[in-house]
Amino acid sequence: MSAALLEVQDVSKSFPGAQALRGVSFELLPGEVHALMGENGAGKSTLMHIICGVYTPDGGTIRINGRPVTLTSPRQAQNMGIGMVFQELSLVQGLSIAENVFVNRVPTRIGGSIRWGELYKRTQALMQQFGIDVDVRTPVSKLNITTRQVIEIVKALSLDARILLLDEPTSALPPNEVEILFQTIQRLKARGIGIVYISHRIPEVMEIADRVTILRDGQRVATEAISSITPDDLIEMMVGRKLTDLYPERAQDTGTELLRVEGLSRDKAFRDISFTLRAGEIIGIAGLMGARRSELLRALVGVDKAQSGSITVQGRSIQIHSPQQAFESGIAYLPAERKTDGLFLKMALTQNISVTALRLFSRWGLMNPRAEAAASKQFVERMGIRTPSVQQLVGRLSGGNQQKVMLSKWLVRQPKILLIDEPTKGVDVSAKVEIHALLRELVRQGAGIVFISSELPEVIGLADRILVMYEGRLVGEVPAAAASEQQLMLMASGYVASGEK
Amino acid sequence: MAETTASTRLWNLARGMLRTRELPLLLIIVVTIVIMANRNEYFLTTANFRAMFVGLTPTAIIAVGMVILLVSGGFDLSVGAVLALSGTICARLVLDGMEQPVAVFGVLLMGAGIGFINGLLVTKLKINPLVATLGTLSIARGIAQVLTEGVSISGLPATFGTTGSAQIANIPYMVLMMLVIVIIGDLALRHTRALRQAYYVGSNENSARLSGIPVDRVRIFTYMLTAFLAAFAGVLLASRLMAGTPTAAQGLELQVLAACVIGGASLTGGEGTVLGAFLGVVFISIVSNIMTMEAVSIFWQQAVTGFILITAVAFDMLVSRRNA
Numbered sequence: 001m002s003a004a005l006l007e008v009q010d011v012s013k014s015f016p017g018a019q020a021l022r023g024v025s026f027e028l029l030p031g032e033v034h035a036l037m038g039e040n041g042a043g044k045s046t047l048m049h050i051i052c053g054v055y056t057p058d059g060g061t062i063r064i065n066g067r068p069v070t071l072t073s074p075r076q077a078q079n080m081g082i083g084m085v086f087q088e089l090s091l092v093q094g095l096s097i098a099e100n101v102f103v104n105r106v107p108t109r110i111g112g113s114i115r116w117g118e119l120y121k122r123t124q125a126l127m128q129q130f131g132i133d134v135d136v137r138t139p140v141s142k143l144n145i146t147t148r149q150v151i152e153i154v155k156a157l158s159l160d161a162r163i164l165l166l167d168e169p170t171s172a173l174p175p176n177e178v179e180i181l182f183q184t185i186q187r188l189k190a191r192g193i194g195i196v197y198i199s200h201r202i203p204e205v206m207e208i209a210d211r212v213t214i215l216r217d218g219q220r221v222a223t224e225a226i227s228s229i230t231p232d233d234l235i236e237m238m239v240g241r242k243l244t245d246l247y248p249e250r251a252q253d254t255g256t257e258l259l260r261v262e263g264l265s266r267d268k269a270f271r272d273i274s275f276t277l278r279a280g281e282i283i284g285i286a287g288l289m290g291a292r293r294s295e296l297l298r299a300l301v302g303v304d305k306a307q308s309g310s311i312t313v314q315g316r317s318i319q320i321h322s323p324q325q326a327f328e329s330g331i332a333y334l335p336a337e338r339k340t341d342g343l344f345l346k347m348a349l350t351q352n353i354s355v356t357a358l359r360l361f362s363r364w365g366l367m368n369p370r371a372e373a374a375a376s377k378q379f380v381e382r383m384g385i386r387t388p389s390v391q392q393l394v395g396r397l398s399g400g401n402q403q404k405v406m407l408s409k410w411l412v413r414q415p416k417i418l419l420i421d422e423p424t425k426g427v428d429v430s431a432k433v434e435i436h437a438l439l440r441e442l443v444r445q446g447a448g449i450v451f452i453s454s455e456l457p458e459v460i461g462l463a464d465r466i467l468v469m470y471e472g473r474l475v476g477e478v479p480a481a482a483a484s485e486q487q488l489m490l491m492a493s494g495y496v497a498s499g500e501k
Numbered sequence: 502m503a504e505t506t507a508s509t510r511l512w513n514l515a516r517g518m519l520r521t522r523e524l525p526l527l528l529i530i531v532v533t534i535v536i537m538a539n540r541n542e543y544f545l546t547t548a549n550f551r552a553m554f555v556g557l558t559p560t561a562i563i564a565v566g567m568v569i570l571l572v573s574g575g576f577d578l579s580v581g582a583v584l585a586l587s588g589t590i591c592a593r594l595v596l597d598g599m600e601q602p603v604a605v606f607g608v609l610l611m612g613a614g615i616g617f618i619n620g621l622l623v624t625k626l627k628i629n630p631l632v633a634t635l636g637t638l639s640i641a642r643g644i645a646q647v648l649t650e651g652v653s654i655s656g657l658p659a660t661f662g663t664t665g666s667a668q669i670a671n672i673p674y675m676v677l678m679m680l681v682i683v684i685i686g687d688l689a690l691r692h693t694r695a696l697r698q699a700y701y702v703g704s705n706e707n708s709a710r711l712s713g714i715p716v717d718r719v720r721i722f723t724y725m726l727t728a729f730l731a732a733f734a735g736v737l738l739a740s741r742l743m744a745g746t747p748t749a750a751q752g753l754e755l756q757v758l759a760a761c762v763i764g765g766a767s768l769t770g771g772e773g774t775v776l777g778a779f780l781g782v783v784f785i786s787i788v789s790n791i792m793t794m795e796a797v798s799i800f801w802q803q804a805v806t807g808f809i810l811i812t813a814v815a816f817d818m819l820v821s822r823r824n825a
Contacts, residue, residue, distance in 0.1 A: 340708075341708055342711070345705070367693065
């Protein structure tokens with residue numbers, strides 16, 4: 001007999017053409033937060049899918065409460081006490097909290113009519129157990145994202161789960177609300193629930209986890225107590241080598257003014273935004289959700305319209321009505337959601353790269369696939385994109401490589417100004433380092449970059465200058481070399497703390 | 502070892518070919534023809550094939566436009582009605598004494614105009630294409646009925662029938678025209694910059710817009726092309742039948758859509774080729790030709806088309822598992 005809630009022993013899994021897991025073991029104790037870390041493709045999600053019954057392992061054993069089990073479906077895993085919360089929230093927007101939590105098990109009378117009183121009472125009781133104070137009749141669409149995430153967890157646990165799998169639970173949360181989620185997790189720990197916590201974010205893991213298991217290339221590298229390791233150790237184990245600098249060196253000097261924005265406003269989004277960008281410079285914009293940073297970038301490339309204010313590009317005042325026109329003025333915009341807004345997943349890498357400059361790859365109106373392939377090969381080499389061929393469908397590439405394709409597709413046009421929304425979202429550590437280095441190299445060659453990131457360390461590490469937005473206004477500017485996370489967080493929360501304002 | 506790599510390569514090649522839709526479809530068509538040729542001596546005759554190809558000409562011409570529209574993520578139910586309206590108006594104008602080239606030109610312009618309206622409804626008013634073109638379907642069909650009071654317009658001058666009945670080297674003129682349109686359409690969709698944009702728009706509209714593709718313009722153009730080709734098919738049919746028939750081509754839209762999907766197009770956009778759609782049309786026609794020869798009730802033929810459609814799509818899901 002063992003005290004572990006969940007024991008995975010020597011589990012292997014292969015897919016056609018790839019060995020995803022090789023003899024991986026993993027153990028979860030009651031009341032423990034056990035982080036699972038590794039780069040994309042390390043095998044985290046395969047392991048996760050095995051534990052929740054989506055995949056059947058090729059070999060190895062799984063024990064729950066000491067008893068060997070064979071998990072064949074997610075439903076069966078749930079019945080065995082495994083609750084799971086995936087990255088994509090699964091709540092139904094129009095229904096109330098109570099209906100969402102009891103989605104398949106709404107109490108009914110004979111004949112099928114819902115016993116609303118009973119439903120609300122039971123949900124309320126559940127909420128109280130977890131110390132959450134909400135009206136369970138509220139429709140989910142009215143809740144903020146953090147509350148939704150918490151409700152999702154309650155839903156997963158409502159079947160008396162003692163094992164909870166959380167996959168990147170903070171990726172959608174504003175930084176100042178991560179604590180709320182962590183408080184919930186602490187309460188679950190106190191009740192003896194074991195939590196498998198998957199995340200790319202090292203500071204979070206250092207804060208919330210008790211132990212961490214690191215996977216690399218489908219194998220377990222180590223399982224360590226958090227108290228006995230440093231963030232640098234973690235990165236080294238994930239990447240398999242020492243990464244000396246996460247962020248490249250800052251620019252020494254900047255060149256001519258590339259972009260000047262004056263008094264830019266858009267109804268209900270942002271007001272009176274003014275700043276300048278010089279060649280050779282990277283500006284980071286910090287802010288919380290609702291700071292309207294993405295809206296600002298979208299207005300700068302004409303996706304949304306600004307009502308007043310002026311934009312001057314390289315000394316010429318221009319009106320921007322469409323993304324196309326923005327590119328012609330030398331501005332490129334990389335959206336945050338590469339799958340929905342950036343790439344064509346069902347199309348080849350070459351066609352993804354050529355899309356912004358079709359004229360460059362055609363003659364007399366006919367496409368020239370050879371030119372497309374040649375240009376793509378150059379980018380694959382320059383950006384270090386790992387792909388079997390330039391004809392590969394982009395949907396089959398890993399997140400980091402997709403991000404590099406997205407960057408390439410804009411660089412085809414050799415823009416002077418890059419506006420980037422989340423340059424490394426959902427990208428693993430080594431790809432992150434590579435992308436940061438590429439961006440720095442671009443500004444060294446005379447471009448200028450404005451980027452948004454929800455990760456404050458990235459804002460501070462990558463930028464030369466940081467602008468802080470709060471509810472649609474610029475509330476301060478800080479040189480990155482002198483910035484601290486705490487100070488930025490204060491400014492971003494509306495406490496004016498910059499020197500100038 | 503060498504043998505394994507050779508067989509792996511062969512296997513990969515075979516799988517690659519199975520993934521394109523055209524080749525397996527062509528194989529099935531050939532096999533069907535061979536089997537039928539042995540079963541029924543009248544099947545593989547010039548007369549039968551000529552009749553079959555004359556019959557499928559309007560469908561194939563419209564399929565060229567429809568598959569390009571599907572690639573760009575659009576959808577058009579109004580093609581059959583536009584065909585009927587074009588035929589009746591053209592017949593009316595000619596009968597009223599208008600110069601034939603002028604009448605034809607006017608009708609083609611009207612077709613493009615209907616496509617333009619479809620395009621505007623879908624892009625600017627953001628009406629679901631199914632609903633928008635269902636609306637234009639009813640309107641076009643209704644106007645055709647009103648103009649003719651429900652009766653075919655006949656009594657056209659003999660010269661009007663020249664295009665529909667002329668032959669070159671024993672091949673009907675309109676079949677040749679159809680083949681030229683198919684070939685040009687296939688090459689254009691594969692190679693031109695303008696139609697490459699249709700793939701981008703159909704694959705991911707947001708990404709296309711943010712990549713600087715003029716999404717609305719591409720959409721409106723593909724609707725115009727489809728309706729234009731439907732009008733052209735309408736004129737050809739009127740010329741062949743020497744009549745403008747308001748009830749012509751009822752349900753043609755579903756046949757065309759089925760052919761495109763059998764030929765590898767996806768209703769969610771981003772996939773499809775003109776060649777595939779054409780082979781889809783040919784396959785459906787052969788099957789209904791066979792059923793006619795085997796004296797299967799005409800009513801069964803529609804059911805069989807549906808069966809083929811579902812089989813084709815299911816086959817596709819199984820072979821390529823397109824979840825990426």
